[in-house]
Amino acid sequence: MEELKTISPAPAPPAAQDPCAEHHHRPAPPLSSRRAWMFKLGIAFNAVAGILIGVPILGYVLSGLFGKKNDSAWINLGPIGGFPEDQTRLASYKNPFTQPWDGQTGDVPCWVRHIEGDKFQVFAINCTHLGCPIRWFQESRLFMCPCHGGVFYEDGQRASGPPPRGLYVYQHKVENGQLMIYGGHLPTLAKPA
Amino acid sequence: MLRSIALWLDDRLKISKLFAATAGHTVPSNTGSWFYVFGSGTLLCFILQIITGVCLAFVYVPSADQAWTSLQQLNTGQYLGWFLRAIHYWGSNFMVGIMTLHMIQVFLFGAYKYPREMTWLSGCFLLFCTLGMAFTGQIMRFDQDAYWGLGIGASITGRMPFIGAQMVDLLLAGPIIGGQTLSRFFTFHVFMIPGLLLAFIALHLRLVLSKGINAFPAAGKPIIKATYDREYEELLDKEGMPFVPHLIGKDLMFAGIVMVGILVCSLVFGPKGPSGPPDPTLISTMPKPDYYFLPVFAGLALLPAYTETVLLLTLPVVMIVILMALPFVSNQGEQAASRRPFSVLLVIFVMLSLYILADLGLTSPWSPHMSAWSGQPVPPKYLAGRTPLQIRGALVLQNKDCRNCHSLDHGGGERGPALDGVATRLTADQMVRQVIQGGGNMPAYGKNLKPAEVTALVAFMETLRPDYEPAVHDAAAPPAPGSREQQVAK
Numbered sequence: 001m002e003e004l005k006t007i008s009p010a011p012a013p014p015a016a017q018d019p020c021a022e023h024h025h026r027p028a029p030p031l032s033s034r035r036a037w038m039f040k041l042g043i044a045f046n047a048v049a050g051i052l053i054g055v056p057i058l059g060y061v062l063s064g065l066f067g068k069k070n071d072s073a074w075i076n077l078g079p080i081g082g083f084p085e086d087q088t089r090l091a092s093y094k095n096p097f098t099q100p101w102d103g104q105t106g107d108v109p110c111w112v113r114h115i116e117g118d119k120f121q122v123f124a125i126n127c128t129h130l131g132c133p134i135r136w137f138q139e140s141r142l143f144m145c146p147c148h149g150g151v152f153y154e155d156g157q158r159a160s161g162p163p164p165r166g167l168y169v170y171q172h173k174v175e176n177g178q179l180m181i182y183g184g185h186l187p188t189l190a191k192p193a
Numbered sequence: 194m195l196r197s198i199a200l201w202l203d204d205r206l207k208i209s210k211l212f213a214a215t216a217g218h219t220v221p222s223n224t225g226s227w228f229y230v231f232g233s234g235t236l237l238c239f240i241l242q243i244i245t246g247v248c249l250a251f252v253y254v255p256s257a258d259q260a261w262t263s264l265q266q267l268n269t270g271q272y273l274g275w276f277l278r279a280i281h282y283w284g285s286n287f288m289v290g291i292m293t294l295h296m297i298q299v300f301l302f303g304a305y306k307y308p309r310e311m312t313w314l315s316g317c318f319l320l321f322c323t324l325g326m327a328f329t330g331q332i333m334r335f336d337q338d339a340y341w342g343l344g345i346g347a348s349i350t351g352r353m354p355f356i357g358a359q360m361v362d363l364l365l366a367g368p369i370i371g372g373q374t375l376s377r378f379f380t381f382h383v384f385m386i387p388g389l390l391l392a393f394i395a396l397h398l399r400l401v402l403s404k405g406i407n408a409f410p411a412a413g414k415p416i417i418k419a420t421y422d423r424e425y426e427e428l429l430d431k432e433g434m435p436f437v438p439h440l441i442g443k444d445l446m447f448a449g450i451v452m453v454g455i456l457v458c459s460l461v462f463g464p465k466g467p468s469g470p471p472d473p474t475l476i477s478t479m480p481k482p483d484y485y486f487l488p489v490f491a492g493l494a495l496l497p498a499y500t501e502t503v504l505l506l507t508l509p510v511v512m513i514v515i516l517m518a519l520p521f522v523s524n525q526g527e528q529a530a531s532r533r534p535f536s537v538l539l540v541i542f543v544m545l546s547l548y549i550l551a552d553l554g555l556t557s558p559w560s561p562h563m564s565a566w567s568g569q570p571v572p573p574k575y576l577a578g579r580t581p582l583q584i585r586g587a588l589v590l591q592n593k594d595c596r597n598c599h600s601l602d603h604g605g606g607e608r609g610p611a612l613d614g615v616a617t618r619l620t621a622d623q624m625v626r627q628v629i630q631g632g633g634n635m636p637a638y639g640k641n642l643k644p645a646e647v648t649a650l651v652a653f654m655e656t657l658r659p660d661y662e663p664a665v666h667d668a669a670a671p672p673a674p675g676s677r678e679q680q681v682a683k
Contacts, residue, residue, distance in 0.1 A: 062363070064359065064362040064363040064366060064367075065359045065362070065363055071368035090474075090476070092474045095368070095369050095371075097367070097368050097369070098369075098371060098372075099257075099367075099371060099372045099373065101256045101257055101258050101259075101372040102257050102258060102369075102371040102372045103256075103257045103258025103259070103372070103471075104257075104258070104470060104471060104472035104473070104474075105257045105258075105340065105369065105370055105371045105372070105374075105471055105472075105473065106369070106371060107472060107473060107474050108369065108473055108474075109473055109474040109476060125473065125476060126344060126348070129348070129493075130344070130345045130348040130349065130493060131341070131344035131345055131347060131348035132341055132344065132345070132480055133341065133473070133476035133478065134476075135476060135477070135563060137566070137594045137597070139566070139592045139593050139594055139641075140593045140594040140595075140636075140638070140641055141640070141641045142594065142636055142641075144561045144563065144594075144597065145560075146478070146479045146480070146560055146561070146563060147341075147345070147479075147480060147490075147494075147560065148493055148494035148559055148560065149494065149559040149560050149561055149598075149608050151561070151636050153636065153640075159631070159636035159637070160631070160634045160635060160636050161559075161634065162493070162494065162496070162498045162501065163498075164498060164501070164502070184368055184369075185368035185369060186344065186347055186361070186365065186368065186369050186370060188347055188348055188350070188351025188352075188357065188358070188361050189348070189351045189352050189357065190350075190351040190352070190353065190357025190358040190360075190361060191351065191357070191358040191361065
C-alpha cells in the first residue's frame with residue numbers, strides 16, 4: 001500500500017506566471033556580513049580593473065581629439081611653367097599624409113591661379129559653404145559650386161550664394177621654379193587651409 | 194514519438210511559457226487594425242537589412258581603395274550580388290518610410306501618452322539610429338556622392354565653435370577623407386549602430402509587453418492617469434485577445450506586402466549606384482544625398498546665410514528635445530485625432546514641408562547649370578531681326594556663362610531670374626548697373642567685361658520682351674523725341 005502511495009503523483013507546485021519564478025521557492029535569507037563584504041569588494045575590484053582596461057580603450061577611440069599632430073607639409077605642385085600666366089588651372093597632388101589603402105581619395109585637387117611672375121594664388125577645391133568641389137569658369141572668371149550655388153571671384157572672394165567667406169587659400173612659395181603649397185588636411189571653417 | 198520530443202523540448206526550453214508571455218500576450222481586440230501594422234513592418238525591414246547586410250559583407254571590402262571596385266564586383270561579377278544590393282537599398286528606403294508611417298500613427302493616435310512615455314522615447318532612439326544607419330549606409334557606397342557627402346558632414350562639423358577642428362578629426366579619423374574614414378563609418382554601420390538598434394528594439398518590445406499596446410482611441414475618452422491602468426486591465430479582461438494567433442493576421446498580410454514591394458522595386462529599379470569612383474580630382478560632379486536627407490540638403494541652400502551656422506548646430510538638438518519631451522508635455526487627455534486638430538495640422542505641415550524640400554532638393558533650382566553656357570544655345574527666335582550689335586550681345590551672354598544662372602526659353606539655370614522678359618522689368622541703365630555691380634545674389638561682372646561688351650550685352654537684353662509687351666519706361670528720363678509725352682508737353 002505504501003509503495004503505491006509513493007508512485008501516485010505528488011501535488012503539483014503552484015502554477016508560476018514567470019518562467020523563472022520556480023527557482024525562488026523561499027524568500028532570500030538575510031545577507032551575511034561576509035557575503036556583503038565580498039559583494040562590495042567584488043564591485044570595487046571590477047570597477048578598478050574595468051577602468052584600467054576602459055581608459056586605454058577610450059584613449060584609442062578618441063585619439064583624434066588630443067595630441068599635437070602636424071597635419072600640414074610643403075607639397076610640390078610641379079614647375080611653374082605648367083601654370084600659364086593670367087590663368088587658373090586645376091592641379092592635384094598626393095596628400096602628404098596617406099595610408100597605403102587610401103587609393104584615389106589621397107589625390108587632392110586644388111585651383112592654381114597664376115597672376116603674373118611669381119605671384120600665385122592656390123585655392124582649396126572645397127566650397128567654404130559645405131565643402132563641395134567648386135568649378136572654374138574662365139570666361140566669367142568665377143568659381144561656381146554645384147551643391148548650393150555658391151559663387152566666388154577669381155581672387156577667391158565670395159561673390160554670391162550661401163558661403164560664409166571667400167575660398168580657402170593655401171600658403172605657397174616658389175622654390176627652384178617649383179610651386180609649393182602648405183597643406184595636408186581637409187579645409188573647414190574651424191581649420192582653414 | 195514527435196509529441197514526446199516536443200514535450201521534452203518544451204520542458205527544457207519553456208517555449209510555451211515564453212510564447213504565452215510574449216507573442217501570445219493579451220492585447221485589446223480593437224488593435225487588430227490596419228493602422229497597427231507599421232511597427233512590425235519596420236521590424237521586418239530591419240531583419241531583412243541584417244540578412245542582406247551580412248551577405249553583402251561576404252564580398253564588400255571596407256577599404257578606400259577597394260570598396261568601389263568590390264561594389265562593381267557585387268553588381269556585375271558576384272552571382273545575384275546586384276539582387277542582394279538592391280534588396281538592401283530598397284529595404285532601407287522601405288524601413289525609413291514605414292518607420293515614418295509608424296511614428297505618424299503613434300502620434301495621431303496619442304499612443305505616446307501615459308503610461309507609454311518610455312515606449313515613445315525608445316522609439317525616438319530607434320528613429321535616430323535608423324537615420325544614422327541611412328547616412329552611414331550611403332557612405333558604404335563609397336562613390337562620388339559618398340565622398341562629397343562626407344565633405345558636407347565634415348563642413349557642418351567644422352562649424353561647431355571651439356571644438357570644430359577636433360570634431361572634424363574625430364569624424365574623418367584623419368586629416369582627409371580617406372581609408373580611415375571608411376573604416377570608421379563601416380564600424381558605425383555594421384557594429385555600433387546595429388548593436389544599439391538591437392538593444393533599443395529589445396527595450397521597445399519589452400515595453401510593448403509590460404505597458405501594453407495602446408487601444409484604438411475613441412473620441413471623448415481621454416487618458417486620465419488616476420484611472421487609466423485600471424480601465425486598461427478591465428478592457429483586457431473584457432475584450433482582450435492573444436496577439437498570436439487572433440490579431441497577427443493583418444501584420445502578416447502587411448509583412449507580405451512589404452516584402453513583395455521591396456522585391457518588385459529591386460527587380461524593376463535595381464540597386465543604387467555606385468556612381469563615379471571616389472576620386473576627388475573628378476570634380477564634375479553634382480553630389481546629392483539619398484532621398485531621406487534631401488530636405489536637409491535643400492534647407493542648407495535656402496536658409497539665409499547668417500542663420501545657417503546657428504540653425505545647423507541648434508536645430509537638430511531642438512528637434513530631438515521636442516520629440517523626447519512630447520510624452521511629458523502632453524501626458525494625458527484626448528487621444529483621438531478627431532479631438533486633436535492641431536496635431537493633425539502639425540503632421541500635415543511637417544510632411545508637406547519635408548516633401549516640398551525634398552522635391553526642391555531633387556531639382557536644386559539654386560544650383561547653377563554648369564554646362565548651360567556651352568550646351569544651351571540662345572534660341573533662334575531671340576536672334577531673328579536683331580542688329581549685329583545685339584547679336585554680338587547674345588554671344589557675350591553665352592560666353593560669359595550668364596546662362597548658368599539665367600534661363601532663356603526654359604533653358605539654363607534658375608539661380609537668377611529668367612531673362613525672357615528682362616526688358617519689361619529693367620531699363621538699359623539698370624541692366625548696366627546690375628551687370629557691372631552685381632548685387633541681389635549676382636556676382637559683379639565689372640572687372641570681367643569690357644565697356645563694349647557691356648554695351649552689346651545690354652543692347653541684346655533690351656530686345657528681350659515677349660511679343661507686344663512694352664519695354665519698361667524710365668520715369669526720370671526726358672521724353673523721347675516724337676513720343677506722346679513729348680507731344681503732350683508741347
